[in-house]
Amino acid sequence: MAHPLVELARETIESYVREKRTIKSPEELVPEMQGRAGTFVSLHDGRGNLRGCIGTIEPQQPTVAQEVIQNAISAATRDPRFPPVQPEELEGLDIKVDVLTEPEPIDSMDQLDPKRYGVIVESGWRRGLLLPDLEGVDTVDYQVEIAMRKAGIHPGEPMQLYRFEVKRYT
Numbered sequence: 001m002a003h004p005l006v007e008l009a010r011e012t013i014e015s016y017v018r019e020k021r022t023i024k025s026p027e028e029l030v031p032e033m034q035g036r037a038g039t040f041v042s043l044h045d046g047r048g049n050l051r052g053c054i055g056t057i058e059p060q061q062p063t064v065a066q067e068v069i070q071n072a073i074s075a076a077t078r079d080p081r082f083p084p085v086q087p088e089e090l091e092g093l094d095i096k097v098d099v100l101t102e103p104e105p106i107d108s109m110d111q112l113d114p115k116r117y118g119v120i121v122e123s124g125w126r127r128g129l130l131l132p133d134l135e136g137v138d139t140v141d142y143q144v145e146i147a148m149r150k151a152g153i154h155p156g157e158p159m160q161l162y163r164f165e166v167k168r169y170t
Contacts, residue, residue: 003169033065046092103162
């Protein structure tokens with residue numbers, strides 16, 4: 001049985017993809033759905049390939065449940081790297097929900113660990129994020145390099161680093 005946050009994301013995606021309907025937040029919220037936090041919803045197809053991943057660094061909604069609902073719709077339909085999820089894909093989707101801790105500024109890459117911490121790189125208005133514990137991301141340098149690329153930050157540009165942890169639900 002999947003965690004209630006993952007079940008919420010799945011129900012959201014199925015309702016939106018099949019009926020273009022946004023579900024309401026559950027009336028009874030399990031503890032993990034309460035409070036406010038940034039969340040990411042990641043979708044993988046039946047072969048394990050990324051199919052969509054969208055999230056928020058800081059909370060935009062009143063509860064984690066509402067944050068997951070919005071990010072699940074975006075991951076399924078608005079990730080610019082992929083076409084929108086189609087109804088025939090729904091059954092094979094593997095869904096993960098990450099709930100982020102508040103990002104904390106750090107002074108150096110020595111304070112990162114790609115298995116434990118996600119990273120945010122920031123230079124002016126440009127910001128890139130990479131979640132922790134991703135397959136193939138085994139070094140701090142590679143983790144920061146990917147986040148910089150996502151943000152359009154070039155090597156040598158001044159930037160601020162932040163780290164955060166996630167609670168991953170599957």
